[in-house]
Amino acid sequence: MKFFIDTANLAQIKEAQDLGVLDGVTTNPSLMAKEGITGQANVLAHYRAICDIVDGDVSAEVISTDFEGMVREGEILAALDEKIVVKIPMIKDGVKALKYFSNKGVKTNCTLIFSAGQALMAAKAGASYVSPFIGRLDDISTDGLGLIESIRLIFDNYAFDTEILAASVRHPMHIIECAQIGADVITGPLSAMEALMKHPLTDIGLAKFLADHAKANG
Numbered sequence: 001m002k003f004f005i006d007t008a009n010l011a012q013i014k015e016a017q018d019l020g021v022l023d024g025v026t027t028n029p030s031l032m033a034k035e036g037i038t039g040q041a042n043v044l045a046h047y048r049a050i051c052d053i054v055d056g057d058v059s060a061e062v063i064s065t066d067f068e069g070m071v072r073e074g075e076i077l078a079a080l081d082e083k084i085v086v087k088i089p090m091i092k093d094g095v096k097a098l099k100y101f102s103n104k105g106v107k108t109n110c111t112l113i114f115s116a117g118q119a120l121m122a123a124k125a126g127a128s129y130v131s132p133f134i135g136r137l138d139d140i141s142t143d144g145l146g147l148i149e150s151i152r153l154i155f156d157n158y159a160f161d162t163e164i165l166a167a168s169v170r171h172p173m174h175i176i177e178c179a180q181i182g183a184d185v186i187t188g189p190l191s192a193m194e195a196l197m198k199h200p201l202t203d204i205g206l207a208k209f210l211a212d213h214a215k216a217n218g
């Protein structure tokens with residue numbers, strides 16, 4: 001299972017990379033705006049900076065919503081670094097753009113997936129990744145993890161190469177349940193990954209080991 005971090009914050013990306021378990025980064029226009037990255041030159045420079053930190057795929061999202069615009073933007077993004085994955089929204093022109101980039105051997109991530117039908121269309125168009133937003137489905141009392149299960153079944157039925165990238169992950173249980181279902185990748189905040197390492201009995205046990213050692217050794 002791959003771990004991606006879902007942020008454009010360079011310090012957090014570096015911290016996750018230094019942990020030694022990071023496989024890639026996902027960004028989106030909201031995350032770039034949150035870091036105050038505006039204007040095409042700055043956006044492209046920021047993607048280059050992210051690629052310099054991580055060993056793995058870096059999803060960079062197009063802003064255009066028409067086929068020609070997505071192709072134009074995607075080609076500029078893909079030329080930045082071989083780690084770049086062109087992130088394309090699940091809309092009709094987006095499906096055409098997925099097919100275009102798939103034919104050219106450029107990796108893609110189809111974003112804003114909220115149904116199994118959308119995931120199937122993206123896989124048919126040759127997407128490298130599909131990004132079902134499980135947290136946003138949970139937010140509206142819909143079963144985000146159930147969607148991961150459905151997509152897993154469909155992709156396995158037909159041996160699609162498209163990887164399931166569970167996005168909008170909010171907490172460690174999302175990661176654990178995605179691992180049980182067989183999602184190929186999760187992307188989420190550093191806090192969710194760090195929470196996987198925590199257990200109160202580990203802290204209590206370590207404190208006791210250290211106290212016993214100190215007592216025995218003066």
Ligand code: G3P
Binds near residue numbers: 027028167169
């Ligand atoms: O990057 C796409 C997705 O992970 C967004 O997550 O937390 O904004 O729903 P969130």
